[in-house]
Structures are given as C-alpha cells and as structure tokens.
Amino acid sequence: MRSSFTLALLLAVGLAGSAARAADESPTADVKGSADHPVISRFSGSLLVGYGQQDWATTVLPGAGGMSKTERNKFADPLQVEGKITRLFYLSPLGKTPLEVFRNQQQALMAAGFKPRFSCEVKDCLGPAYFAIKDDNRGKGMDWAKGYLIGVKGNNFRGAKWGIPMSVTYDEGHILAGTLTRGGSTLQILVFTSLAENEYTDRAASYVEIVEPKSMPTGQVTVDAKAIGAGLQAEGRIALYGILFDTGKAELKPDSDAQLDQMVAVLKAQPAAKVFIVGHTDNVGSVDANLKLSQGRAQAVVAALAQRGIAANRLAAHGNANYAPVASNASEEGRAKNRRVEMVLQ
Structure with a gap:
C-alpha cells in the first residue's frame, strides 16, 4: 500500500514539474x-x-x-x-x-x-x-x-x-x-x-x-541613355521617373544625378537634337499652383543639364501642370505616375 502511494505521489510530482517547466x-x-x-x-x-x-x-x-x-x-x-x-x-x-x-x-x-x-x-x-x-x-x-x-x-x-x-x-x-x-x-x-x-x-x-494605401516609391529605376534614345526615336518623348523633388518643391534632389547623367549622355550622342523638358504634376492643389510648380521643375532640369555641358539653345522648359495625366488621379498610385518629367523632341 505504502509503495503504491509513494509511486503515485512521485508520478504526480513529476507531472506537476513537467507542466511547470x-x-x-x-x-x-x-x-x-x-x-x-x-x-x-x-x-x-x-x-x-x-x-x-x-x-x-x-x-x-x-x-x-x-x-x-x-x-x-x-x-x-x-x-x-x-x-x-x-x-x-x-x-x-x-x-x-x-x-x-x-x-x-x-x-x-x-x-x-x-x-x-x-x-x-x-x-x-x-x-x-x-x-x-x-x-x-x-x-x-x-x-x-x-x-x-x-x-x-x-x-x-x-x-x-x-x-x-x-x-x-x-x-x-x-x-x-x-x-x-x-x-x-x-x-x-x-x-x-x-x-x-x-x-x-x-x-x-x-x-x-x-x-x-501608399504610392509606390518612385525614382528607384534610372532609364539609361540607350532606352531614352529609343523612346525619343519611337514616340518622340519619354517619361522619366528618376528625376526627384520633394513634395511641392522645385529643387532637384541629389538622387536625380544618375538620371540626369543618362539624359546628358543621349543628348551628347545626338548633338543635333533639341528637346523640351516638360514638367507634370498630379491634380493635388490648384491648377495655377501646379503650373508654377511644373514650370519650376522643368527649369531646374534644364539648368542641371546646362551645367553638365548641354548648350542652352538645345533645351526649353515647359510646365504642363496636371493637364496630361497618364493614369487616374483617383488613386495614390495613379497620382505617382502622373508626377513626372518628360523629354520631348522639338
């Protein structure tokens, strides 16, 4: 009887210890x-x-x-x-x-x-x-x-x-x-x-x-000179999302340098080409404000290209505000696509 009781007690203690562990x-x-x-x-x-x-x-x-x-x-x-x-x-x-x-x-x-x-x-x-x-x-x-x-x-x-x-x-x-x-x-x-x-x-x-909902981070892919040249030849224009600005600002961000260098490369490879640099915005804000912003951004790109050796008479800046969307402004993703800079053959 005592042995059975002892065994049962040890078993209970062991199970309790296992549960505690x-x-x-x-x-x-x-x-x-x-x-x-x-x-x-x-x-x-x-x-x-x-x-x-x-x-x-x-x-x-x-x-x-x-x-x-x-x-x-x-x-x-x-x-x-x-x-x-x-x-x-x-x-x-x-x-x-x-x-x-x-x-x-x-x-x-x-x-x-x-x-x-x-x-x-x-x-x-x-x-x-x-x-x-x-x-x-x-x-x-x-x-x-x-x-x-x-x-x-x-x-x-x-x-x-x-x-x-x-x-x-x-x-x-x-x-x-x-x-x-x-x-x-x-x-x-x-x-x-x-x-x-x-x-x-x-x-x-x-x-x-x-x-x-959040717009996809843009400007992470730079269009190289070959692709820019092909786009200009085929369509007469190309949209560039590697040109970056802070919201509501017209000052180029340093991350734009790689894309600017590729734009310079294609213009140097085609010395007779003249282009419009066209700024586009989404529909946030008034049209007047967006015209001013898109023009300022286009001028900032023209100035940057001129500083890199492209003759000023080959470049013309134009702000297009939100008059030419490429996607619906109803979504943040669409607005991100509409905020762009384009090179357009004159």
Whole structure:
C-alpha cells in the first residue's frame, strides 16, 4: 500500500514539474520590435507574439462574394491590394474564448466607422477561408516571439507544446474583412480570431492584417541613355521617373544625378537634337499652383543639364501642370505616375 502511494505521489510530482517547466516556455512579452497598429488596439491582456510590416507590398483579401463555390479554398472575388502592410498576431489571456475576443474587436471597429465587406462565423465558409489565408504563407515574413503554446486542459495534453506561428484554426473561428477610413485614406482590414491551435491551450489567437494605401516609391529605376534614345526615336518623348523633388518643391534632389547623367549622355550622342523638358504634376492643389510648380521643375532640369555641358539653345522648359495625366488621379498610385518629367523632341 505504502509503495503504491509513494509511486503515485512521485508520478504526480513529476507531472506537476513537467507542466511547470512547460509553462515556463510560454511567451511572456511582445515580440521584439513590434507595436500595435493605431487603428485597432489589442484585446486586454493579450500578447503581440507575431509582427511584420512591409513598406510596399501586395496581398489578397476576401471580396464581398466570400468563398468560391467552384475553386477549393479560394475567395470568390479576391481583392488584390497594394500599399503598406502590417501583420499582427495576438495570443489572448488564458480562459478567454475566441467569441469574446472577436466580439470586442468587431465592436471596436464598428464604433470607429468600419464598413464590413465579408464576415463568416460558420464552418461551411470558415474552413475554406482559413486555408485561403494560411496557404498564402502570410506568416513567413513575420517575426515571432520565442516559446510555445502550452496545453493546460485535458489529462493527456497538459504540458504539451505547440508552435505559435499562425496558430489560428477554423475551430471556433470568426473572420471579418472590410474598410476603415482614416485621415482621408481608406484602410483594408482583415481579422481572423479562433482557438489558438486547439481547445487544450485554452487561449484564443487573432491574426490581424492592415493595408494602408501608399504610392509606390518612385525614382528607384534610372532609364539609361540607350532606352531614352529609343523612346525619343519611337514616340518622340519619354517619361522619366528618376528625376526627384520633394513634395511641392522645385529643387532637384541629389538622387536625380544618375538620371540626369543618362539624359546628358543621349543628348551628347545626338548633338543635333533639341528637346523640351516638360514638367507634370498630379491634380493635388490648384491648377495655377501646379503650373508654377511644373514650370519650376522643368527649369531646374534644364539648368542641371546646362551645367553638365548641354548648350542652352538645345533645351526649353515647359510646365504642363496636371493637364496630361497618364493614369487616374483617383488613386495614390495613379497620382505617382502622373508626377513626372518628360523629354520631348522639338
């Protein structure tokens, strides 16, 4: 009798020790370098255990049609968006259900003016939505906290360990996608909250993805002299995005030097050619202000080319404001394309 009691006591102590050691491996702080996004706060007491941010990238979000009826684990009308993408992954406190966490997230978003486009809380769409999101490898580029999800329920799973990255599931899952307008910009927001890996962890996990519209950084590619010459020969003009100015300014930025050098090279290779340097703007601001700005920018380029040895009588500056867009000014991406300098054969 005493031997059996002793064995049982030792076994209980051993199991308790194993559970305590496993609990020590749970994350206790946010992943290094992370921060909540200002448009949605965390559920009280949660840890931000996964974080990633891309200054310019693209992602696919569910459209209003939900899940495809013909393609497995695909959105019916996927919405591809570009801009600054922030990805956040939270673990809620022990004992908090996915429903409680999600309802708080939903309530906070709706109070802020969120406009839902797609939502699902039933299994017939949750499973496909889960795989559509998870199979996109969204967590691959994120930073993750060290540690594990630890089993705290079920005799056979106490102290068991599971990985944290993208540990949302379709069990007790809830998904919401839509838009929120802030400061004149419309943000795309996706929230997916479910059990964290399984019922034995007794925690909820939330994946949040926020896309902020942003113009693609321009001026990162210089058009070389050969391409400029070919463009002038074929079209009589060529748009150059490597000529850079600060917003509302007409002073050339130093990063423009590489593009200016290529413009000089083609003009020296074609000594008889005369060109207009034409400045273009987007539609932000008045036409009069944009005419003045585009003219000033064109004159700045002419002056820079003259300083590099091109005869002044071969160059003429012209400001065209926003009279000749090459894309819609309704989007930031379109406005970025419209802000350009062109070389045009006289």
